[in-house]
Amino acid sequence: MSQHRHPGAPGRAGAVPTLPDLPEATVARLPEYLRALHNLADAGHETVSSEGLSAAAGVNSAKLRKDLSHLGSYGTRGVGYDVALLIEQIEYVLGLTQRRAVALVGVGNLGHALAGYDGFASRGFRIAALLDADPSRVGEEINGLVVRHVDDLPTVAAEESLAIGVIATPAAAAQQVADQLVAVGVTSILNFAPCVLSVPEGVDVRKVDLAIELQILSFHEHRKASLTALPATGGTALTALPGGFAATDTQEAIGT
Amino acid sequence: MSQHRHPGAPGRAGAVPTLPDLPEATVARLPEYLRALHNLADAGHETVSSEGLSAAAGVNSAKLRKDLSHLGSYGTRGVGYDVALLIEQIEYVLGLTQRRAVALVGVGNLGHALAGYDGFASRGFRIAALLDADPSRVGEEINGLVVRHVDDLPTVAAEESLAIGVIATPAAAAQQVADQLVAVGVTSILNFAPCVLSVPEGVDVRKVDLAIELQILSFHEHRKASLTALPATGGTALTALPGGFAATDTQEAIGT
């Protein structure tokens, strides 16, 4: 087929190569593939088929192949993918060839856990600074890092090239912290506070919200419960009537 | 249009009412709306327009209206939505009318933070048990709860009706813990360990993986860097972004 030209990570430094512009859904899965690949590499595998890798990553194999095809053609038909090469490619695309510096703001309950987490280091990141607004926390040492005052952010940013800011403060402080991070040039933020952040264009925000995850699970529990609670009514088991309403409309096709 | 009949939460107990079967994407956003609504209620608002609520939740207003329309017709044209009513409806649909019991397995670094988190209680959940495999942790008291041994899970499950299991153990132990949870009847799991869990059909698993979030941010950093490094190609420098982002939301620049 049309020969691919994707630049790849190849040692070649110098010019900034073009990045294939990947579908968001693919980007979100690459880290999963990467983790699975590292496991395979550790287990001594040199190559892996799309079937094998997709099973390890918990996805459909066709989807995996399509995802990888966006990066270029790095598999060998009849054989599979070279594990080491694929790791290199994915890490390149994800921008993990440089160890990115992370600033963690809010060293409370959650912040402490994050600060002590070795998953940062092992996956391409480096905690460059711990920051908090509480004077009584400033100066505390965690894992070899000293907590500094959040107002020192400009100084920290001057010392290090901060790539990502992590917000682990109460929701009430999150927007202000985000503003401070943006002010010193941070363009990627991971927000643990349960609130919406407003940031300028060009700044990416991702959020992790425990309560949302639980509530989504709760919904499915609720749904499962209401289904099993019904007597097995033929095919369409969803017809139980509420208080006393006409069972009208709703285009939703129910049942099988 | 055709009048809606969605059962809703209305005090009427007794029969199990039908749940509208919502699109997954909608389910994932309802918790956000709920949070925004609580904020609005606390601020004294009695009604809110789709425009106002969508701004507070950080989404497109048309999307919000469509999402809410799946629940039934709870707005008033020309006026907006009744905040209290909408809260009630969403909480009903999400199954939050009953406070669900959560079992937290793995009381280490992260587990401690979770155990001490008040966001559980304030959002409709209750930590029913803390469990760990390490004998030296068993017996420790956190926030009024005593850590029990993970092998006591069957006993715990017999005492309480566990709705959700949270796994905060190392990845190597996660699958085994998941099996134990499933064995005692848990059908919803929130997994913090960076690994794929395999569970029987009917069991829902959601995962939270810090490294994945960071790596996705890293990708965008990488992309942004390679773009700005390029000579201004064409006028539209900032148009790169497509419109919609997948279910696992990413918020890109909101606000002004």
Next chain:
DNA sequence: CGCGATTTGTGCACGTCTTCACAAGCGCCT
């Protein structure tokens, strides 16, 4: 060297999600 077994890469069809745009409905004011 040719053949069959294997596995990738992808065209295509289908389902889901997003967004626009607007008619229908509601409250209020005159």
Next chain:
DNA sequence: AGGCGCTTGTGAAGACGTGCACAAATCGCG
């Protein structure tokens, strides 16, 4: 009562994501 401005609810269109199914490519072996 009637009209006006505001807001919801939704049809339709398009963007996006998924998964099947298969041709093309590669390897190993006789």
